Amino acid sequence: MVKIPFLDSHTGGEPTRLIPSLPFDLGVGSVADKLSALKAHHDDLRRTVLLEPRGSDVLVGAYLVPPADPTCQFGVIYFNNVGYLGMCGHGTIGLIASLAYLGKVQPGIIRVETPVGIVEATLHGGSSSEAYRDPPHYPNKVSVKNIPAFRHLAYIPIEIDGKTIHGDVAWGGNWFFLVHDHGMDVDMSNLEALTDFAWRVREQLTARGITGAGGAEIDHVELFASTPDADSKSFVLCPGKAYDRSPCGTGTSAKLACLYGDGKLQIGQTWKQQSVVGSVFEGSVQIQDNRIIPTVTGEAWVMSEGAILVDERDPFGKGI
Ligand code: PYC
DSSP: OEEEEEEEEEETTEEEEEEOSOSSOOOSSOHHHHHHHHHHHOHHHHHHHHSTTTSOTTOEEEEEEOOSSTTOSEEEEEEOSSSEESOOHHHHHHHHHHHHHTTSOOSEEEEEEETTEEEEEEEOOSTTOHHHHSTTSOOOEEEEEOSOBEEEEEEEEEEETTEEEEEEEEESSSEEEEESTTOOOOSGGGHHHHHHHHHHHHHHHHHHTOOSGGGOOOOEEEEEEOOTTSSEEEEEEOTTSOBOSSOOHHHHHHHHHHHHHTTOSOTTOOEEEEETTSOEEEEEEEEETTEEEEEEEEEEEEEEEEEEEEOTTOTTTTOO
């Protein structure tokens, strides 16, 4: 029987399953090198951790790995039901809150190496946090200063059901297609139609050969709408066809880069992005070396801990 400890959190409703230590060695390279080794030799662990019958399509996993960069305290590799993510905003908020729960970090700045670059998380705490004053609790509000975000293509037309819609292709740690003129109701009562529509957008992008920089696949679709409760509301479809319950940290970063590019967001101005389930991230941008650096803030909550048990005799022990 193999036993792998895990800790589950959610960030604005979107779960993160943290695996604090891997049952094998990935060598001494960068986190990007470790991701290559995982893809080549250990993809069965991703399936074991996330797929049914143990997991579900909604779960995002996070492997905690040693960083190669000496300025970082941690390395992390995010994964989902179909593969691996470059970065994950809700996952990083969940990771840091989980590490706080485990007593491995204190309020302050924590640098984390990801396969696509270094992110800087700030774990908030201190006198303004009621939760932190109560000893059994842990600080859970985190700001993530992301890698640089940018818009790659603007106002690209695609046709869905004979109707032309337009989207921007932008990078926020993953590749996104951001659509405003979709005409869909961004509401929980409309999840099936939103999923179907966003999936068809993805199919059209593939069929038309519309990609991110260097031919990268655009594997996330964001449909935006207005709301009285925030600056914008969004439905985000993830690569494995599950929708993001959070406002999506990398998706919000991509959105912030487009807003800044359009002159609709000033440096340091706060943007409130609401998810389809109603959770909110606050975002802002700063400029460093002529690049747009987004910061996204949210809260995460630990919700279960335990161990994955893999019985070698179980025909579905490594996922369906
Ligand atoms: O928060 O960046 C994010 C994210 C990506 C996929 C799911 N959540």
